[in-house]
Amino acid sequence: MLKIGxxxxxxxxxxxxxxKKIYGNLTLxxxxxxxxxxxxxxxxxxxxxxxxxxxxxxxxxxxxxxxLNGLIINPAAYTHYSYAIADALQDCTIPIIEVHLSNIxxxxxxxxKSVSAPACIGQIAGFGFQSYILAIHALxxxxxxxxxxxxx
Ligand code: DQA
Numbered sequence: 001m002l003k004i005g006x007x008x009x010x011x012x013x014x015x016x017x018x019x020k021k022i023y024g025n026l027t028l029x030x031x032x033x034x035x036x037x038x039x040x041x042x043x044x045x046x047x048x049x050x051x052x053x054x055x056x057x058x059x060x061x062x063x064x065x066x067x068l069n070g071l072i073i074n075p076a077a078y079t080h081y082s083y084a085i086a087d088a089l090q091d092c093t094i095p096i097i098e099v100h101l102s103n104i105x106x107x108x109x110x111x112x113k114s115v116s117a118p119a120c121i122g123q124i125a126g127f128g129f130q131s132y133i134l135a136i137h138a139l140x141x142x143x144x145x146x147x148x149x150x151x152x
Contacts, residue, residue, distance in 0.1 A: 009076030
């Protein structure tokens with residue numbers, strides 16, 4: 001059974017109330033429920049974490065990555081400037097995929113830069129909660145191929 005971690009960064013606990021035109025109507029709980037039911041069908045065990053605190057996200061990465069086969073992270077606004085989260089991801093030896101609900105490249109200029117994506121095998125942005133489902137598919141595929149090449 002694959003073990004995959006999902007981390008959601010600051011303000012993502014406000015989904016369903018935040019700008020719905022950009023982030024959609026689903027609450028975080030509803031989104032997690034959809035992701036969980038997909039994972040269950042695929043026989044994947046998920047560990048899901050949301051935090052508004054940079055240090056807590058870093059500690060989650062440090063304490064859990066060795067127990068997981070892969071990690072999906074939406075660092076939210078930390079994407080654009082947290083070298084501390086980027087360093088924590090860089091230190092992981094498991095494959096990581098960065099996801100975004102919105103297409104960060106079609107919004108304000110500052111969102112078009114990710115400091116964390118270089119520590120990941122890839123990034124998926126712009127598909128709402130489907131970004132997470134696509135990331136699970138991509139991790140399954142990556143791990144099935146036994147790809148040990150993590151480009152860091
Ligand atoms: C986000 C995009 C970020 O720029 C923003 O700060 C978020 C959410 C997304 O999922 O689209 O909080 O990561």
